Amino acid sequence: MKKNKRRVYDVLLGLCILVFVVSGGTLGYKIVAQRKNDGRLEALSEILEEQAVAEAGTEGDKAAGEEQTDQTQEDLYRTQREARVKAYSKVKEQNGDMVGWVKVEGTKIDYPVLQSPDTPDFYLKHDFDKKSSPYGAPYVSEMCDLSADCKNILVYGHHMKNGSMFAALDGYLDPDFLEEHPVVEFDTMESYGDYEVMGVFALDAADQEDPIYDWIYCSDEEAFGQFVSYVKRRSVYDTGIDAQWGDHLVTLVTCEYTHKNGRLIVVAKKVWPVR
Secondary structure, X not given: OHHHHHHHHHHXXXXXHHHHHHHHHHHHHHHHHHHHHHHHHHHHHHHHHHHHHXXXXXXXXXXXXXXXXXXHHHHHHHHHHHHHHHHHHHHHOOOOOEEEEEEOOOOOOEEEEEOOOOOOOHHHOEOOOOOEOOOOOOEEOOOOOOOOOOOEEEEEOOEOXXXXXXXXXXXXXXXXXXHHOOEXXXXXXXXXXXXXXXXXXXXXXXXXXXXXXXXXXXXXXXXXXXXXXXXXXXXXXXXXXXXXXXXXXXXXXXXXXXOOOEEEEEEEEEEEOOO
């Protein structure tokens, strides 16, 4: 009897050790993957910033050295943004699928944006270097043609527990966060833009009957108007921003965990530069 008890004890101890080792290995893998992903994105940001400084050159130095007025501040900002757009080509050399950049000042959202029209959702499970990754990479829906006059650009990104990717979008559920981070910067390879948040809300992505799916691409004036009305109606608070046909929107989408298959959606309207 004692031998049987000892055998059971040894088996249970062995199982506990195995679980501990496997769990530790899984955790270690996640930590390594996280550091690798963060390091790669930081390297891309450094490449961008160095190239942007080089592109700005003496024009940026001149504007920065002038007596600061509202006009010179705007000129400096414009010079910086134009330089960033020119610098994107340096990053694009490392992945031809790059179509732009998304940034929310003061958060971790500061990433290149990709698009794979012929392989929908490819970057849901692949990183900037096209390698399999749980982090994926922010990407534009294959339905959005950035070479045309796309009225609503859909950008998807994961909601990671370490606060990376689009996790910071949770903040927009609080109006105080919006006050501190009013602008979403979204640039394409050819142009730059500042967008102010028009609405933020959550929905169940599995509900295919939700009318948002009929309007979200804003393919015509009627769909645009219905989408804007929907966003204003569903938003958790009134941001004070409205939109009319002719305006341009960017919609950021990430996971949301109060719903079984939830999505958090932040919609912003382009306010600068105005066409």
